[in-house]
Amino acid sequence: MINNINIIDTNSNIDEEIEIKLLDIYKYTFIETAFSQRFQDFINEVRLKKKWAIVGAHSRNGKSWCIKDLVKNSGAIKEYNGITRIPVLAIRSPESNNASDIISSLCRCFGTLPKSNNSVLKKWLIDNIPNFGVEQLIIDDAHELNIHHFKFIKWLTDTLELEKNYYISVVLSSILSGNQISVWSKIMNTRSxxxxxxxxxxxxxxxxxxxxxxxxxxxxxYVYDELYKPFLSQINLIQWSDTIFAWLTHPDLDVHNCRRVAMEHLAKLIYESVRVASIQKMNEIPIDLLNYIAKLHLINRNKLYSTENEPVYKKGNTHKGNPQEANA
Incomplete structure (x- = not known):
């Protein structure tokens, strides 16, 4: 059980410039974690082998972030002679039940969407995928694909092979349902x-x-200590790593009992703790503050706190004992 601690209501606002910088770290700074390395290494291996693959992970681990970073560093370039290379195309699974949206999404990866019907757009893709040196197609949230999308992917790759003698790697990125990769279960159930x-x-x-x-x-x-040190000069999060791991593998968060921490939960806990510490003019994050934020985090893990009228940790109630005493 997470300890109860004293809280107060406050109307204190964080400095706007600091708020923007903290949000920038929280929302837009990609951290190369062990998860991202495993995820990206597998996709890069698949690309080199020109294979088809399915990769699965539990939600909130940052799959989409990893794909975005992978595309950014895939070697896309516009050469001096005007030739453009886009080695990796990455799209999100369309929300509609037909193939039109997946066709449009692929065209937009090239920076333009020709105004025409699906037949013309499909031919445009067949002509331009080889011209742009595309090596791999990644579809994120592939568990939302349906049989019409599968049919288009097969048509696209078949036509590239037949008409252009051109082969690309295909990767479907999916959430897990229990221990099963959701998109694979869907494919197996529709292969009649x-x-x-x-x-x-x-x-x-x-x-x-x-x-x-x-x-x-x-x-x-350790990385967060370095990122947030300009705001909290004595920040030392790494000393509480075992305690934080225990909190973030609480059954309410680790619903599959895999005893692993999701990056989104960790990033959110640290961001909110740094933000409250900044409001309270602290230069570190005491364990009781982490304890309090973790408690709110477990009660409603989808909540992001507003900057006004929020209950915050009372400055000065710093826990000095063994961090394990504050375990969830």
Missing amino acids: EDWMQQFYERFALFRVVQGHTPQEVAEVL
């Missing part, structure tokens, strides 16, 4: 038709990427 059986047989590589171990949480906290 011959073409779907062929689609099913193309997948050669599979990987489930787990969240962060205690040691990996400590490594991330």
Whole structure:
């Protein structure tokens, strides 16, 4: 149980410039974690082998962040002679039930969307995927794909091979449902038709990427200590790494009992703690403040706190004992 601590209501506002900088770290700074390395290494391996693959991970681990960073560092370039190379195309699974949105999303990856019907856009893709040197197609949230999307992906790759003698890697990124990769279960359940059986047989590589171990949480906290030190000069989060790991593997967060920490939960806990410490003019984050934020975090893990009228930790109630005494 997380300890009860004294709180007060406050109308204190954090300095706007500091708020912007903290939000920038929280929302827009990509941290190369052990999870991201495992996730990206697998996708890069698949790309080099020109294989089809499915990668799965529990939600809130940062799969989409990893894909965005991977595309950013994939080697896309516009050369001096005007030739553009886009080695990796990455799109999110369309929300509609037809193939039109997936066609449009792929076209937008090239920076433009020709105004035409689907037939013309499909031909445009067949012509330009080889021209732009595309090596891999990644579809995020692939568990939301349906049979119409699968059919288009098969048509696209079949046509590239037949008309252009061109082969690309395909990666479907999906959440896990229990211990099963959701998109793979969907594919297996819809392979009654011959073409779907062929689609099913193309997948050669599979990987489930787990969240962060205690040691990996400590490594991330070391990075956060460096990132947030300009705001809290004596910040030392790494000393509480075991305690934080225990909190963030609470059954309300670790619903699959995998004993791994999701990056989103860790980032949110640290951001909110730094923010409250800044409001209270502290130069460190005491364990009782982390304790309090973790308690709110567990009660409603989807809540982000407003800057006004929020209950915050009372300055001066610093826990000086063993951090394990404050375990969730």
